[in-house]
Amino acid sequence: MELSDAIEKLKKHISNIYLSTGNKIGDNIYRGHLRTISTDIEDGIAIFISDILPGEYKIFLDSSIHIGGKKNRPDLLVVDSNNNVKAMVEIKANMGWCRNASMVIDDIILSDIMFKTHKNLTCEFSREENQKIFYGENVKLFLVAFTDNNSSLKNHVANKLYASKFDVFQFNLFTGWYDSLSNCEIEEFGKELVM
Numbered sequence: 001m002e003l004s005d006a007i008e009k010l011k012k013h014i015s016n017i018y019l020s021t022g023n024k025i026g027d028n029i030y031r032g033h034l035r036t037i038s039t040d041i042e043d044g045i046a047i048f049i050s051d052i053l054p055g056e057y058k059i060f061l062d063s064s065i066h067i068g069g070k071k072n073r074p075d076l077l078v079v080d081s082n083n084n085v086k087a088m089v090e091i092k093a094n095m096g097w098c099r100n101a102s103m104v105i106d107d108i109i110l111s112d113i114m115f116k117t118h119k120n121l122t123c124e125f126s127r128e129e130n131q132k133i134f135y136g137e138n139v140k141l142f143l144v145a146f147t148d149n150n151s152s153l154k155n156h157v158a159n160k161l162y163a164s165k166f167d168v169f170q171f172n173l174f175t176g177w178y179d180s181l182s183n184c185e186i187e188e189f190g191k192e193l194v195m
Contacts, residue, residue, distance in 0.1 A: 017044075045091055049076070056081040067121075077133070083131065085133055102159075105159075116136070119134060145173065147173065171192075
């Protein structure tokens with residue numbers, strides 16, 4: 001699928017999900033804040049990645065990887081047909097107005113180091129068969145915020161600078177709110193994934 005078509009498909013998917021969150025769930029029930037659409041955003045990004053990657057890939061969403069008694073749950077892993085991890089993507093529905101992403105980036109780096117140290121990993125799923133994967137030295141690391149609408153430009157620049165020091169690609173995919181998204185860095189993210 002063409003990158004531009006995949007982007008429009010993703011925007012339409014999220015807009016539809018967002019609009020459905022405005023539906024009342026009961027006449028006497030009042031919600032003060034938006035229902036979460038984080039998992040829908042993860043699903044949409046997984047579909048987007050699947051649409052643009054050439055060849056055969058598997059996308060693992062929120063799988064569990066146990067190492068040393070600790071459960072690790074990367075948001076998204078891109079795995080090739082030989083079960084080699086090609087990319088690890090941390091997804092934020094939004095970064096928050098004052099969000100300093102250094103702690104998130106630090107967690108990505110720590111996970112990357114731990115996974116590289118163990119190399120042969122087992123991804124566990126609640127409704128799928130466990131899958132063995134190989135996590136090598138050349139995994140691309142990403143931190144993506146779905147929209148920059150509630151992140152200041154100053155914080156975005158600081159987050160990008162910090163991420164680049166550790167070879168983490170940080171992108172704000174869209175600008176605007178979920179029902180009226182405009183492209184921000186989604187094309188750059190897509191191009192970096194397929195390189």
